């Protein structure tokens with residue numbers, strides 16, 4: 001099967017300053033793919049080009065088999081392609097005096113195969129707010145409305161730009177469940193996020209962008225050699241202190257500690273570098 005997204009040598013400069021300077025990416029159908037990177041790295045620029053909202057300077061780009069530059073043309077080909085794509089931008093979510101139900105029903109009319117508005121409102125956890133005017137929603141509830149508008153057309157490919165900024169921990173978990181359900185139903189998902197634990201929880205693969213280039217890509221568990229990294233074993237000593245040891249063979253060390261302590265090792269922890277640890281090392 002061909003890739004959902006394929007990018008080769010993508011470049012974009014704003015007034016002579018490079019924002020994206022040679023990005024290569026592939027996103028497979030049905031994959032959840034996260035773009036990570038510091039502020040100003042070029043993630044939003046890249047995503048806007050993929051969404052057909054921004055012109056590129058150079059590079060080969062295909063999104064669902066189509067050059068997204070078609071999106072800038074506004075013709076029937078642009079509409080047909082856009083109907084297959086969902087976009088959740090950073091913070092729209094407010095439509096003056098309209099209610100949540102009215103806004104979602106209005107957007108549903110743009111798509112030939114739209115899901116019923118009430119079903120989508122329930123899916124994003126806004127069922128109790130269907131009759132509320134959008135300007136009365138909390139920040140997190142507005143983001144949920146943004147997500148509802150992104151998925152109402154049953155997109156094959158969904159773009160989410162920092163989707164859970166401002167969510168409380170429970171809302172974030174609910175949102176992750178929603179994303180996993182969409183992915184299980186076959187939707188390809190591309191998200192940008194600054195929450196590394198979100199990328200770890202959701203993404204099949206991640207790419208780290210820094211200064212307009214992809215500096216690493218892979219499965220979250222393997223990025224930056226994580227899978228092979230030494231573990232840190234720590235435990236409490238009889239004197240009340242904490243001892244720490246780095247080990248490539250932590251199981252052997254734990255077995256040795258167990259025999260030294262004659263059973264339970266007090267305060268035992270075994271950790272590997274988190275995605276955040278390897279990410280911070282990469283962009284340093």
Ligand SMILES: Nc1ncnc2c1ncn2[C@@H]1O[C@H](COP(=O)(O)OP(=O)(O)OP(=O)(O)O)[C@@H](O)[C@H]1O
Pocket residue numbers: 014018019037038039040041042043044045046
């Ligand atoms: N419309 C624009 N005009 C001029 N420069 C821009 C424009 N949009 C972005 N830039 C610049 O391009 C670079 C990349 O920005 P971009 O928004 O793509 O980064 P980002 O990785 O999405 O950052 P963030 O994590 O802060 O959202 C930055 O230096 C930014 O200042």
